[in-house]
Amino acid sequence: MEINFIALLLAGIVTLVTGFIWYNPKVFGTIWMKENNLTEEDLKTGNMLKIFGFTYIFSLMITVILMGLTIHQSGAVGMVGGPPLLESAKPSFAAFMADYGTAYRTFKHGALHGFMSGLFFALPIIGINGLFERKSWKYIFVHAGYWMLTLTLMGGIICAFA
Known part of the structure; x- marks a missing residue:
């Protein structure tokens, strides 16, 4: 099983693209700014290269886990010791991969697992942080919704093309 690193690099961009749309004032940006007590002027003060650069690096970290x-x-690859040991794997591994090597490698299947990651990882983490920070449910659902959508798209891209 070879990894398509270009697909992973592209999946990492999804966080930026969906964030650009999701947090736009015409979508959920106004709610997000209100719930965080931010103004348009506040948003202009950040170091955008740093923010977008680290966002992309963190997104690449997410792609590794989503894969x-x-x-x-x-x-199955992990069970034989990873890519360095594939050639020395038992014949049963080759037979398994011949039968199932492309099973469930679709956008739809990856999107399902990405959505489940958002629902069962992102929502609880954001929810816990939001509750302790005394944030509103609007805050929690705006961020959790973003991550559910983003992880759904990333999971689909990764599963279908990586």
Whole structure:
């Protein structure tokens, strides 16, 4: 199983693209700014290169985990010791990969696992932080919704093309 690093690099951009749309004032940006007590002027003061650069790096970190969650064959590769040991794997591994090497490698399947990651990882984490920070449910749902959408798209891209 070879990894398509270009697909992973492209999946990492999804956080920026969906964020640009999701947090636009015409979508949820106005609610987000109000719930965070931010103004348009506040947003102009940040170091955009730093913000977008680290966002992309963190997004690439997410793609690594999503690859394991969306591509089931990653588990089979891991069972034989990873890519360096594929050639020395037992014949049963080759037979398994011949039969199931492309099973469930679709956008739809990856999107399902991406959505589940958003629902069962992102929502609880954002929810816990939001509750302790005394944030509103609007705040929690705006951020959790963003991550559910973003992880759905990233999971689909990764599963279908990585």
